[in-house]
Every structure is written in structure tokens, then in C-alpha cells.
Amino acid sequence: MSSIIGLLILIADIFAIIKIAQSSADTVAKLLWILGVLVFPVLGLIVWYLAGPGGKKV
Template sequence: MEIGIFGAIVLALDILAIYAIVTSRASGLAKFLWIVLVLLLPILGLIIWFVAGPRGAKLKT
């Protein structure tokens, strides 16, 4: 089964977004709803999260 480069990038970004959501200072319900959004709508949810998501812990790169 081939994912393709675009699918692999989206998967990696979704995992990064979920990690950032979990480590944010948002409430438990907000974290749950953001994670559900990112999982159900991988591309659109990711874009919405980057624009309006919880701002908490910064990712260390």
C-alpha cells in the first residue's frame, strides 16, 4: 500500500498538531474537540488548527 509523499506529509503534520494540542494549556474538552477535528478532517482540520488552534506550549525544533 502506497501512501505517497503528500499523504506522508499530511500524516506527519497531523501527528505534530496532535502533539501540540495535547501539550497545550487548553482545557480538556477543547483538546478533545481539536483532536477530533484534526482526525476527522485531516487537511482542513490541520489548516483550521494552524489558524485558530490553542496557543500553548511551543514546539521545540
């Protein structure tokens, strides 16, 4: 069961990294967001979703 959750997190992180790379943010911001998602896979993904480049307006 935990391997399925890990796989889903990996897929979501890859999706986030692709979206970050495609965003219109500057290169430094993209690198910092990608680093955040890689270092903190779950928390980084949540923070990116809420506040990242092109993030949702809450």
C-alpha cells in the same frame, strides 16, 4: 507522488495532535481539536494552525 503527500499530511497531523495535547487548553477543547484534525486531516490542520489553542494571531 500522492503517497509522499499523504505521508507529509500524516506527519503534520501527528505534530498538530502532539501540540494540541501539550497546550494549556482544557481537556474538552483538546479532545475537540484532536477529533477535528483526525476527521478532517487537511482542513483540520489548517484551522488548528490559524485558530487553535495558542494559534497564530492573524
